[in-house]
Amino acid sequence: MIPAQTMVLIESIVLTPEQRLASLPIETRLTPLKMWVKGTLLQEAMLGDSVSIKTATNRVVCGILKEVEPHYTHSFGQFVPELLTVRTMIEEILHEDKSNE
């Protein structure tokens, strides 16, 4: 059981595919509009339960409990060798320019 007051992330469906704008590209129109919000659990619950949370602006929002104490994992990405080549290229141009002076 995840105790009340725990910081969590909930997911909900704002619009089902049938409720989406008719003008949307088909790839988007076939998917639901989903929403994710963070807040503290109002009552103890399990992952996947339908729960209510209190958000940073003190709103009460309902949804499916997806994540406990959510954290960020975005990073500086993997090594991109092309960026090293840029370095070499610039050094060569500026060096060439200097040797021409």
Next chain:
Amino acid sequence: MNKVEALYAKKNEIMKKSVGIDYDKYEYGTLSFDYDLLMEEAGYTLSQIDQIQSIYGANHTPLKELLHINQLVKACSKEGYGARIFLKDEALNDSGSFKARRASIACYHAKKLGFRGVIAATSGNYGAAVASQAAKHGLKCIIVQECYDSLGIGQPEIIEKSRACEAYGAEVIQLSVGPELFYVFLQLLEETGYFNASLYTPYGIKGIETLGYECVQDCLALTNKVPDAIVVTNAGGGNVTGTARGVLQATQKKVQIIGASVNLKGLHMAKDTDFNKKSFTTGHTGFGIPFAINPDRSDVPRSAARPLRYLDRYVTVTQGQVFFMTEVLCLLEGIERGPAGNTSLAAAFAIAKEMKTDQIVVVQESEYTGAGKHHQAQLSFARNQGIHIAFGNPQEEIPGKSILLPNNLKDFTVQEIFLPDVRAQYLKTILGNQESIQEVDIAYLMAETKLTRQEVISYLEQHGIQWEETYAKQTISGR
């Protein structure tokens, strides 16, 4: 009527409450509105804005000459060519971008009007800017972002902005792809009664006027000259509009205002499967062109961002060119900044090569970088999304399929967007199915497009649209 349409029908009523402006009072003629009066009545002189921004950490960033990049420009220019580039280092505002200027006035005004909180719908730096400025004023803050595709894959740059907003204490609403973000936004405005800190109110634009003003003043202080050109990244048009308005208040000399956007031609902004194929979430043609053609497609009834009134030239650069210049800025100037903020730098590099050595071009922004936003993070993410990354001719880059880092700086050029075509598209959109307009509308269309009266009239004649001169005169005297 479904629930989306039902809420959209209440849009004007919700907006009126949430921005404290009765837009109806500015409407006149068949399709016009009094833009100058809207801007004037919003209050706040340039010096008042300067004072507010000085208190709240949103102005007076340094203007830096990019000495080594300028050597590089000269190294690949013809004899006698290669202008000096200066960078207005806007990343040094609190929250890390020029958007702090816009948010500073929106939040100051919200506090003055007695609102308890602010809401903004933005996946860009503006979210962090509003969250930061709201924190300074003790206002609650909600930021609504388009963040994930239907597979749950988040664009790393937007995820980083979610983090930044939360760091400033804001509530972040993350959504999957789709323009119905506006539906959620309206729901939240109605539910909370918070201020709509839209990018497109007069406050959101006036906040940038100081940036244009400072670009001229700083350049004068450093070189005794006004810039020959200022390159401005263009998305929703606010950056161009505010900067140009500030320049006009700083000098009577002609400063060319050049808009620059990243070319994302072929990618659909509302298409779930295209969402993560772009490496730029703003400053691109997917916003730049639609908002130039129809400024009032924004989240307020009448946008204060009207780029066609101010643009002298509009160019595009490729994603590969911008990533390349972002790396060069690090290597040669020791300034590590986010790629999206370097769109105008990439354009300026190409433009400086066309200009004489005694000329000056100012790049009027930079933005912070970090996990997710960093150019390595974006290139790595793009590669994982199946985008081909290589060296090549930038003009052969296909958005959504390839990112080509320039292999020859002599071919580092911009592509022109022909402004007369954009103006014609604007007229086509605004005139729609109109059979007739009034005399007063002609002057409005001239101001909106920088076309002459004769050019507007010949468009009307070609499209069989009448104008009612007599009725219009009565309307003017009655106003």
